[in-house]
Amino acid sequence: MTLRTIDTGVVAAPMAGGPSTPDLVATVGEAGGFGFLAGGYLTTEQLAAQVAGVWDLSSCPFGVNLFVPDIANRYAVRPGGLAGADRAAAVTAYGQSLLDEAAAVGAQPGDPRPGDTDEWERKLDLVVRERVAAVSFTFGLPSAAVLGELRRAGIESVVTVTDLDEARAALDAGVDGLCVQGAEAGGHRGTLDPTAVPDGSDLVELVAQVRRLAAEARPDDVAILAAGGIATRERADAVRAAGADAVQVGTALLLTPEAGTGLAYRRALGGAAYDSTTVTRAFSGRLGRCLETDFVRRHDEEAPAAYPEVHHVTVPLRRASALAERPDLVALWAGTGWRSARPVPAATVVAGLSR
Template sequence: MVIAELEVPFVAAPMAGGPSTPDLVTAVAAAGGLGLLAGGYLSCEGLARDIAGVWDDGTTRFGVNLFVPAGANTARPPATPEHVRARVEAVRAYRERLLPEAGRRGVELPERPVAGDDDWERKLDLVVRERVPLVSFTFGLPGAAVLGELRRAGAVTMVTVTDPDEARAALEAGADTLWVQGPGAGGHRGTLHEDAVPGDLPLDELVARVRALTDVPIVAAGGLGDAATAARAITAGADAVGVGTALLLTPEAGTSLAHRRAVRAGGVTRVTRAFSGRPARSVENEFVRRYDDGAPTAYPEVHHLTVPLRRAAAAVDDPDGVAPWAGTGLAGAREVPAAAVVAAWRDELVAARDARTAAGRPASGGGGTVPSAEGTLDWQPAGERTAWLAPPVAAALSLVPGARAAQIDATLADTAAFCEAYAVAPEASANCVVVEGRRGEEVTRAAVMVLATDRADVNKAVRRHLGVRKISFADQGTVESLTGMQRGGITPVGLPEGWPVLVDRAVASAGPVVVGAGTRGAKLLLDGAELAALPGAVVIDLALPRGDAQGGDDRH
C-alpha cells in the first residue's frame, strides 16, 4: 500500500479522543481513500478491538497513529533537574487555578498527574503482530530501530512534521512517508517536542519546501475545508491530503454531542495549551477564554489533569467545557456520510494529482520531442505559483513580471539531468553559481550567470570585474544560509541586496531561458533581458572558449 497509489488521494486524519472510529476508517477506504485509526489515549486492548474491527470488515487499506512518549522521542531535548522541578510546580499551580472549575463540575482533579507512556511498547508490539499496513507517529520522532522494525514487519512508516527542519530529522531517521501539518490543523500541532514553537508557514509553502527536500510520499494536512484548498496542496507537491475537521460531523465519526454542537455553531478557532499542555487548535469556548493564559507547557500531565472536567462537560453536552478540536477549515464540516465527503472532493483531488504527475514526469527516451526552452513542462505564471518557489524568490517576482514557473522532480534539479528529462535545450538553460572574492579582510559575494553549454571564466573575467585578489566558489552551506535557497535551485532572482549579478552576454541575448526557482522542485522561465535588468546586474563577456574547462561548474 503506497500513499501515492491511492485511488483518491484522501486520507482520514487520526483524531484521538473519539472521532476516529473503525466505521470512519472503513468508509473512507471503501470510497477510495485511506483511513487512520487514532491509537492515542486508547488502551492497548481498545486499540486491538479497533484494528480487529477494520480487518473484520475486509478493509486492507488503513493505518494506525501512535503518540510518541517523551522517553522514546529521539528529538526531545534532555530535561534538566531544574526543568523538571519547574514543570511540576507549573502543573501544581494550574491545578490550583482549575479547582473552582472542578467544584462547579462536581469532579475531583488528580493530585499529581503522571506523564505515562500511553502503552507505547505494547502498542508497538500490537501493530507489528497485527500486520498493520501503515503506522504513523505524532508528538515525536521514534528511533531508527523502531522504524526499521516496523519496516521489516511490512509496515509503511509515517512521521508528523510541522516545518522543514523536522522533516529533515524524520527523513534522517528513516521515515517512509511524511505527514506535513500546516498551521491551520485542528487538534494538536504535531511538533517533534512539546517545547517547540509550531511552524507558521502556510501549508502550500510548507509542502513545497518539504517536497524540495525529498521524493518520499507527502500527506498535506491542516485547514483543508474544501476540495479546492486541498487540491492546491497537491499542486504544491503533496501526494495526498489529510482531512479531519471536514469529517467530524459524519455519522461514522465518534465525535461527542458537545463537540458536534461546537462545530455546528462555528466561530473562531485558536491554538491553546489549556486542555493538554501542548498547542492544539480548537473552537474557542469558555474554557479556552478562562484558562489559556495560565496553561503550562506540560503534556501529558495537563491532559490528564483536565480529563475529569472535560468528561463532566461531555456528559451534559456542554460545548463550553469540552475540547472541541477543529481546524481553520471548520466551515467545511458537513453532516453527510464520509463516503459523500470523499466523493465531493474526488474529482478535484485526482485532477490535481494527475496534473502534477504529468508536469513532473520525465520525458521517456525523448519521445521524439525537440529540445526547446519550454521542453515538456507545464509553465504557469510565477505569481500564481509562489508556493513552488523559495520565499526570497517569490518576494522578488515584481522584478521579473514575465516569469513563468514549472514544477519538476526534485531529484532532477541539476542541469544535465533536468535538460535530458524534460527535453529542455541546454543552450536555453542558464546556470547560476555564487563566487566569493577576497581582498584583504573584505569579502565580496556575487552571482555569475552563464548558459549551461558554457563555463564561466571565474579566475580571470570574474575576478577582474570584482576587483579581488582571490576568488573561489562559495561554500554551499553558506550560500544556502545567506540566500534562503537550495543547492540546485540558486537563482539571481531574490538574492541578498547588494550582491552583484554578472550576466554573460550570451544569456542576456538568449531570449527565453530557464533558471532556478530557489528550490530543487521548480524552475523559472524568463527572458534573458529580464536577468540583465535585475538590480546589481551587469552584462559582460564571462564564458570561457568552448572546450576550456577552467573555472566553472554548475554546483549551485
C-alpha cells in the same frame, strides 16, 4: 496499495479521544481513501479491538497512529521549558485554578501522572503483530530500531512534522512518509519538540518547501501527506499541486455519522455559539487548535507547557462537561476550515476532496 498510490488522494486523520472509529476508517477505505485509527489515549486492548473492528468491516488497508512518549523521542529537543519541581508546581497550580469549574460539572481535576508512556511498547508490538499497512507517529521521532522493525514487517512509517528542520530529521531517519501539518490544522500541533512554537507558514508553502527538501534528500522515495484546514476541493487541489501525494483531513469528517464525535462537540461545530478557532495549551499542555471558548480565554495564558500532565489534569472536566452536554469545557479541536464540516456520510467527504 501504498500511501503514495491512494486512489482518491484522501486520508482520514487519526483523531484521538473518540472521533476516529473503525466504521469511519473502514468507510474511508471503501471510498478509495486511506484511514488511520487513533491509538493515543486508548489502552492496548481497546486499540486491538478497534483494529479487529476495521478488519471485520473492510478488507481495505489502513493505518494506526501512535503518540511518541518523551522517553522514546530521538529528535533533538531544544533546551528550555519547565522541568522537575518547577514543572510539578506549575501543573499543581494550574489544577487548583480549575477547581471551581470542575465543581460546576461535578468533577475534580485529575492526577497529573508525569512520564506517561501511553503503553508505547505494547502498542508497537500490537501493530507489528497485526501487520497494519502503515503506522504514523505524532509528538516525536521514533528510534531506528522501531522504524527498522516496521520495515521488516512490511509496514510503512509516517512521521508528523511541522517545519523543515523536523522534516529533515525524519527524512534522515529513513521514514517512508511525512505528514506535513500546517498552522491551519485542528487538534494538537505535532511538533517533535513539545515546547516548540510551530511554524506558522501557510500549508501550501510548507508542503512545497518539504517536497523540494525531499526531492534533494530522497528523490521519488517519500510520500507526503498534507494536513491543515483542508475543507474544499480547491484547497485540496492546491496542496496536491504544491507536492502532496494526498491530503489528510480530520475536521471535515467530525460531523459524519461514522465518526465518534460526541453530541456536545457536534452541536458546537454545527451551531453559532462559537465564531473562531485559536491555538492553546489549556487542555493538554501541548499546543492545539480548537474552537475559542470561554474556558480557553480564561486559562490559555496560565496553562504550562507540560504534556501529558495537563492532559490528565483536565480529562475529568472534559468528560463531565461532555456528559452534561456543556461544550465549554470540552476540547473542541477544529481546524480553520471547520465551518465547512457537514453532517454527510464520510464517503461523500472523500468524494468531495478527491483528486
